[in-house]
Amino acid sequence: MSNIETLGATIRRLREAREMPLRKLAAALDIDQSTLSKIERNERNANDAMIKTVAELFGADYKELKIKLLSDKIAYDLINEALSDEVLRVAEEKVEYFKKLKK
Amino acid sequence: MSNIETLGATIRRLREAREMPLRKLAAALDIDQSTLSKIERNERNANDAMIKTVAELFGADYKELKIKLLSDKIAYDLINEALSDEVLRVAEEKVEYFKKLKK
DNA sequence: TATATTTTTGCCAAAAATTGTCAAGAAAAT
């Protein structure tokens, strides 16, 4: 299974599989339907509360949604960046290093 | 050589090696000295123009500074995130995939 | 110690980015 699917595409896929209209999911998420439309097309950001609700509602894995939410953001920032590989490698080192420091 | 050093620490190290006061480097970067102080302690973000100037001024590698700038930001966002490893792995896949699409 | 210099801090206002909402139009389904 591919992890490349964006969070927006994932939400849309889950929603359409249940033949649920935007309007209804938007209501469940307590946002305007236009906002949800944009989220599904990756023009707006979802947030933690939203993916939690989506996970519960559709029996999806919250962690997978979270990974998509965060990786979308990073990928978007790096898409036009020539040094993206090194950036991610160094970021990984830093995260590991600073997590250890915290303990 | 470790890549874990933050951009702020790097700038400070380069500056102090030349015994240059904050005030002077701040002037060269066209920002307030208090802002530079915060940048060196990673309380504020530097930007591309700033690292370009720093690279020229100190004969440092612009690309390395850029990598630090971007990786600092990502690492900071992920430091409190349990799923950081997966997030970075997926982000890498996405960047690769979407870069190909662009071509 | 006193003085000068450098660095840090807190605060504020301006600018930029994000968010939420509405209403109208386009697309799709019936």
Add this chain to the structure above:
DNA sequence: ATTTTCTTGACAATTTTTGGCAAAAATATA
């Protein structure tokens, strides 16, 4: 053709980021 769903663009409200001042704190120098 009518109804329903989805998309788009615009707007204000809110939040976040930025830049700069001015005073306090820290450091260096005489």
